[in-house]
Each structure stands twice: as C-alpha cells, then as structure tokens.
Amino acid sequence: MATEILMPALSPTMEEGTLAKWLVKEGDTVSSGDILAEIETDKATMEFEAVDEGIIGKILIDEGSEGVKVNTPIAVLLEEGESYDASAVSVPAASEEAAPAGAPAAPAAAAAAAAPETAPEVDESPDYPEGTELVTQTVREALRDAMAEEMRGDQNVFVMGEEVAEYEGAYKITQGLLDEFGAKRVIDTPITEHGFAGIATGAAFGGLRPIVEFMTFNFAMQAIDHIINSAAKTLYMSGGQMGAPMVFRGPNGAAARVGAQHSQDYAAWYMQIPGLKVAMPYSAADAKGLLKSAIRDNNPVIFLENEILYGKSFEVPKLDDYTVPFGKAKIWRKGDDVTIVSFGIGMTYALDAAEKLAADGINAEVIDLRTLRPMDLPTVIKSVMKTNRLVTVEEGWPQGSVGSYIASEVMQQAFDYLDAPVITCTGKDVPMPYAANLEKHALITTDEVIEAVKQVTYR
Amino acid sequence: MAVRKSAQKSNISAEELTKYYREMLLIRRFEEKAGQLYGMGLIGGFCHLYIGQEAVVVGLEAAAEEGDKRVTSYRDHGHMLACGMDPDGVMAELTGREGGYSKGKGGSMHMFSKEKHFYGGHGIVGAQVPLGAGLAFADKYLENGRVTFTYFGDGAANQGQVYETYNMAQLWDLPVVFVIENNQYAMGTSVKRSTKSPALWKRGEAYGIAGEEVDGMNVLAVKEAGERAVAHCRAGKGPYILEVKTYRYRGHSMSDPAKYRTREEVQKMREERDPIEQIREMLLTGKHATEEDLKAIDKDIKDIVNKSAEFAKTSPEPALDELWTDIYA
C-alpha cells in the first residue's frame, strides 16, 4: 500500500519550513533510519529520516521549496512491486484529534464575590476541649515530642539530617531521639543537602515517611530542586500513582546577628508551590499539633520553624494525641476595630502591637494563619467584614510577600467591606545586615505595626 | 575492577536470544513510530528517542528480578517498554491522552508505573540519581531484598548531586546499581569536551564503589555485567557502577540538527555495532531462527506498535477536570 511522506514538524513550534535538499530520488529503495531530505527552519537545518521501508515512488515537493506547511505530503512511498497512482494514496491519520482543547475553566470568578452578603463559613471549633489539662513547654520540646510520638506510632517514619542523631540537633530539636529509636531511624547525614533531600524524596516514593531536618532553611536552597521538582510535582506528573509523603523541617527566618546568608524568611517562596503544604507555627501547642499532622500527611510538607521561638514557652494541651489540622487559622484575640493577620514569629509583633493598641482604645482582632498552604482565607475575610480594616505582619521581604497575596485576595473577595487600604508590614527590602542597630531596623518592629493600624483606623 | 571484554557467545539458548531480539526490536519500532507521530504534530514538546541504546535496558532487565525498581531520565521510553509497561499507555502519554500512564499530565519525560516499579521519567538532569538511591534506602530499611537500577547519562555524570549520592550510597551500603548510559553526547557536548576524566565509572573509586565498563551495544555483555552488579547489591555490599558504552542514533531530542557529529560517525555505528543486528546475526548463523521466524517477529512487533499508535490517536484528551486533580493526596 502506498503511503504519503508528510512534511515533518521538527520542533514543538515549527509550522512550516524549507525543503532544502532531497537525498533520495524517485525509484530509490529506502529503509527506516535512512536520511531522506534536509529540512530548514528559521532555527536550523535538520535531517529527516525514513520511518518505513519502501521505494520512493514520487517526489511531490521539489527541493528548494520554501514555506512548506507541516503535514503537507512531500513524497509517496511504495511497497515493492507497486507503481505510483496519484489517486490510490492512503492518507495517513491527520492531526485533527490533536487540536487543542478550549481553555480550562478558571476557578470561580472573584469579582462577583467582592461584596459577599454573608460571611464565609468558618470552622471556629476550639483546638482542644475546655478543661483540658495544660502543661508549659518550649517550642523545642513540643517539636521533639511530636516527632517521638509519631515515630512510636509508625515504624516507617524516620529523621535524617546534619547532626540530628549523635549531636541531637544543631538546635537540639532531636534531643533523645537517637537513644529511643536507634541509628536506623535517626540518621546523621554528611553535609550534602541536595543529595539527602533527593534520597529522602526517593525513600518517600519507595514507601517510607521521611522527616528531613535542614540545619536551617537557608541551606535548603541547595535542595530546592528536589523539594519542588521531585517531591511536590510527582503526584501530578504520575497521574496520582505516587507522591512524596514527607516533611522538610528546620529553622527559617532571621536568627540573631548572623548576617545576610543565614537570615531570611522562605514563607512566601514555598507558599507559591502547588503540591506543597506549608506550615509556620508560632506557639508550642501549634508546633506540636501541626508537626504531628504534617508527619501523617500524604503530601510533602514544608515546616518552617524559628530559632528565636525555640526557647519560648507556651501552654500545650496534655493529650495522648494532639493534632492541629492544616488550613485552620487561630484567632488569638477578638476585636472589632482592625484585623491583624500574621503567622510564625510575626505573631510576636502582632500580639505586642495589639496589647499596646488596646491601651489606646483600639481593639484589634489578631489572627494566626498557622498554615500558609492551605491558607484559611475565610477566617480572614469574615474578620475583615466585621472590622473593615486589615494589616498583615511578617518578617519576609515586601515584594511578593505573603501579605501581598492576602491583600489581593481580600481586595478581590471583600472589596466593599474595606474602609481603608490594606497595609502589609514586612521586613525591609534589604539583605540582612550584621550590625546590631541595622539588623533591628531591617526587621519589622512593633512600632511599625502600631503605626500601620493607626493609619488604617484613621487615628 | 578491570574492564571486561564482550560476553561469550557460548551456551545461550535460542529462546533467550529471541527474547532479546524481540524486546530490542519493540523499542526500536516504537521509537520510530513516536518520531513519526511527532512529525505529524501528534506529540509535542521534547521527545527524546532511545534508538541505538536498546541493548542497555534489555540486558539489564534480564538481570533484574520481580520487584526490583528502576528510575531514569527523560529518555525513558525504552526503560518503560523493557520493564513490561504497556506500549499503548506509553504512546498515549506521548500524545497527551487520557489513556496515558499519567493520564496525559506527565508527557514523554514524566511517566511512572507503580505496578511495574518504574519510578520515572525525570526531566531535571541528574535528579533521578539521589531519587534512585532513596528508593534503595527504602528497600534496605524495609529489608525486602530489592535492588534499584538508577540510569543516567554521561552528561548527568557531571552533576554534583551524583557524587553526593555516591558518597551516601556507599556510606549506607544501599542496594543501588548506578547505570551510566554513556552515549558519548550530552545534547551537543561530547564527553571529550566536558571532562578530562572520561572513564566515568572510575569516579566511583573515590568513594570506594566497585564498577566496570560494559559494551552497551552487546545485550549479552550488558546482561552479564548486570548480573554481577545485582549480585553485589543483593549480597549487601552496597552500590555498584556500570558505565555502559552506547550510542544514540537520533538527535538529542526531535529538534536537534545534530551538527556536532558527522553522518559517517552515526552510519558506522549503525552498520558495525548495531545491537539488534548483532543478535539477528547470532540467531541466523547459529541456526536458532530462520529468516521467516524473524519476519514473523517483525510483523508481530509492527502490529503491537501500530496498535499503540492507534490507541494513542483515538484515546480522548483528558477531561478538563483533570487539571485540578492529583495535586494533593
């Protein structure tokens, strides 16, 4: 059966090309892999190989022809003993099935929701029943307990990272874990972030539930390819067949007096990635409850801790199995005059400012997002519908900050409820300086939060 | 370990030879068909063909056992066919259809099969190396006796993460076979132009990892070397490196003008070293098969490949809802 040889597309974008040269002539016998012609595009000259074997029965497009459209028949291939008959050529399947589908449905249009009549539904259930016994714990102890409890519950949970085992953690978060779980499950790695993040991700593909500790998240930049390209995307790229149930955790954000390379907040970076979940707790109770949820989660979770918060004490519920769900913000303080939204160490400024503002007669509602992906925007919007004013607080840089995302969502979903522009309080747009006085200025301060609240409340 | 000579031709059964012939031919015909569909605009983006390298995966799969794992780069069609994945599902993924292994959401470079223990299909050069060691880490942790074949190219062998992985794999005795598919080029850069240390397998010596160079155009040599590697891993002795010398006949991807090598170089390889021709010769001269037998196999393979192309053309595009699924488990 005669078949047409079609002008090939030699690159994803090629629509037409020049048939520069024929390397075969009519009557030649060709087999698969033989070079038939040279094709020129605006980018390059490429050789075009035969796929089937046969005899070149007819050349339909002469060499030197320009602007030959992809899929135009350029020659006819005959089987042995056949002769060329222009009418008897079978037409190979054309590419009409490949026509691109219409644009996908966008998520619910935002504009219509700019003036919601009723407040969005919000889960306001308490984190633990009233009357639960509370114990005072540091964030450090809470994180350790969370890992230990989950490791007792699931043999496939293990911890790896630099200095996590024998040294018990550069910040002593893994204290006691080697003793209890042994070297098989508490693993010291060489200093090789790119490598061990990849190994841990592979181990998660292979059925384990790794907890990867980064000594600090600054060093995770060497591993960010595996976090994003390997861990976060595989579930999607495999059509749901396999993913990476794992936790990447460690201190994030500014420490004290360590300069630019050791002080930055990655919240906004990771928050952008579909396929990742991102938690950034403030209190010890949330650190514990969220880390336990993170370890059980079947997705890769970025768990952003903070060195300065590690030693801070909070009340933690004394429960056998205390977990905090992702995507549920916590309202630390009720108020009617302004909404302050923060997370992680930003909460220290937010709460401090709220306290001082109360003395001035301004009652702020303070919301701790706790997780940034998923993010509990309904709680924020419901609050803004009451206070009509919003200030966000974070340590990270201003451009592309978490606050700017919140501001844009609130503007799109509750524009009519805003009585003032949203103010996003962030760290300054500079690398972290070393000098004590400069460092203080580079970070967000309580005074700046107070000033922002006064601006949006027109005081 | 010394560089070994090609495998002996002795006591290989007709059945075994025929099996390799079939498996390699399936890959070649499948890839030729993929190239054709690409030319018709049915396959988009990057599409990296495996033509010329067939003996590598077919030989190593012959050394693998049920349950062993494999992971590779974007040049992955051959690996998938060799481990028994369905040609229909692979081809339909290339055309971005619902019937593809990733429901059309992965494409040529990103395919997976949990059932066949194929862990991708990775588009970032070198990333699959620690991932493969991680799979082996899980196997060791779970004490299941499995081995992971981690394939990567001569270009990937210059990635830092490869050496981070070598170090940890040996430190922790991970059961992983590192297979360097040295096809002599990374896109347009020949090995000579990328390193002054061209014996890639020897780089493992710095970490104490055993390894050897293998004739990758000879499926029997690959299989023998694979068996040594697997035995080493299964005995708990840690990783093993195979640098398999091979050659890709086609461009790096479909849109490669291939000006970095001569037509003669490619032609010479094809004529003198072709892995499929070598086995065909052995089958015929050893009187293990007649021309007719081989013709029947050819026909059979052609039918399988045509069927996969038909499936890949007629399987519908994924439903638009698929855009929003499989982001979170």
Ligand SMILES: Cc1ncc(C[n+]2csc(CCOP(=O)(O)OP(=O)(O)O)c2C)c(N)n1
């Ligand atoms: C990290 C990274 N850098 C660059 C690329 C672009 N790229 C894709 S394939 C390739 C060449 C790789 O060659 P090799 O490892 O020898 O594998 P082969 O293609 O020969 O199978 C390059 C540079 C990439 N995908 N990832």
Ligand SMILES: [Mg+2]
């Ligand atoms: Mg190469």
